[in-house]
Amino acid sequence: MGLPRLRCLGLLGPSATSIKATVRFTLEQAAALAVKAGTDLSCGPRIAALPFAVRNRLLSSDDIDRAVKRLFEARFRLGMFDPPDHVPCRN
Numbered sequence: 001m002g003l004p005r006l007r008c009l010g011l012l013g014p015s016a017t018s019i020k021a022t023v024r025f026t027l028e029q030a031a032a033l034a035v036k037a038g039t040d041l042s043c044g045p046r047i048a049a050l051p052f053a054v055r056n057r058l059l060s061s062d063d064i065d066r067a068v069k070r071l072f073e074a075r076f077r078l079g080m081f082d083p084p085d086h087v088p089c090r091n
Helices: 027-036 046-055 061-077
Strands: none
Touching: 027 046, 027 061, 046 061
């Protein structure tokens, strides 16, 4: 039995440990670099490091706004705000 075919929306998510583990920066620096590189979604401690990164000018509020905008665009494209009966992949 094969895997179901899925349409790619062009979304990429990092593993929970890859961002900090692959570079030799502080958590705050790694989180800022990840956001600037286009990693808009993160699970784990990096999300808590973002306010520090903004306060210390490692990230701007525009960087955060851009990431949040892309996240919500993806959520809308996935149908997360649509009624369940209007989203084909939920059936």
